[in-house]
Amino acid sequence: MILLINPPVTKPCEPPGGLVQIAGALEEAGVSFRVWDASLEGLFYLIQWAVIDDKDDTWARRALSHRFSHLTSFRDFDLYKNLARYRRAVSDLTRILKVGAQRKGVKVGLADYRDPSCLPISTTDLLRAAEHPEITPFYPFYLTRLIDILEEKEPRLVGISLNFLSQAVNSFALAGLLRKLIPSARLVLGGSLVTTWSSRLKGNNPFQGLIDDLVAGPGEGPLLSMVGKEGSKEATHLTLQGFPLSYYLSPLPVLPIALSRGCYYRQCRFCPERSEGHVYRALNGQDMEKRIMSLLKKYPSSFIHLLDTALSPHHLKEMVKLSPPVKWYAFARITEEIADVDFTRALKKSGCLMLKLGVESGSQKVLDSLEKGISLSTVSRTLFALKEAGIATYVYLLFGTPEEGESEARETMHFVLEHADAISYLNASIFNLPVGSRPDLKCQPFYPGDLSLYEDFAHPLGWHRRKVRLFLSQEFKSAKPIGNILLRTPPVFTSNHAPFFGYASDDALDQK
């Protein structure tokens, strides 16, 4: 039996897509497996058993008394009709985790885990977490739950899926415990963070003795061959067998489905899709239909989250053709197709509720330097075409890139103000420079970790992070139309919950 683990902390609103795909391949090949969403269960454990010691912390004490009703409320559309109630539920649960689950300075959130004394980007610290799993507040939960799971059936192989930095310390704490409890089991670590690390480690495994295999890229093929099975090359089967669907914090079961691997464009200068050289593989129309419809047969009343890093125009057209009987949302690259209002109307008809769009900048010069391959006029027409069709837009901006100075940042601000009516939700972040990606810049480490993903750099135009941060807080975010967009952008769950606000408010329930 293979045990598949999603370690804390990931957003507790839908099953982890990578494991859904791996579980599907194992099921198809007849390999027995068990899924453990340790992140979802672990967060619920911390919330349930949180203790508020400070009698004067009235916010935390009040939040604690509402914790179960808050958790239930996320599974009801009513919550998404009332932004203030939604924000309160998120901030109360966050407060409980912050105050009630604190252990030696560790900060846990609904999508976050920080321990200043144990960095997720340091091999030494991660190995220490494996040696001393008691450093994590999840430790008591691991002990009881893991023993239960291992008593049901002992796995001969355990796959730990590590995709986010917020999971790293807990992945290693779990690995350390597993190594002690079942020393003969093969421990495999995979996921997108491991993929990024692997491209830097060049085949080395610095965790030898603890982790048997580091898997870069899709995990199903390597896992199948480790148990002596061959998987079909273009496996379309996905399964949610074993995922606690009704416990996730969403008003409908969310089906995480990928139609492709990698990005079909792969040119953007700041993106790991380019620097890590991932190969693009996409399902054809027939396999895509099979993948989507077979899940919908089992879960007819659900919601689709398309996980592709950028859904290609071809797949967008296929979604229009397929028009599944449920709503869906995706990340799409801005292209002429979605700048056409006839096409966006067809998308809306096919069930598309929201598109996430990497606009990055309102300066054409910056877009060109990032090699985004888009023009501001196409961005503008896209935003209006989507608005016209009634599809929500979740816009991503990137400030502080090496080619952006203060005046270009202001151009972006003007662009957003001009298009504020067509932007439903907004994410404005500060650029992080991937390690080793710009030898032309003067760089230095952010932190003393050997597994760092990003590094600090002397901005060639003097537009340093501190200045960018000030600009964002004092000017950009305080401009009223922008502030309004940010206010309605769901905190913590961000784009995972944003479509439910549309679902709840634009009478979409009646349209399908």
Ligand code: SF4
């Ligand atoms: S379109 Fe998106 S996923 Fe593709 S290379 Fe650009 S940023 Fe990366």
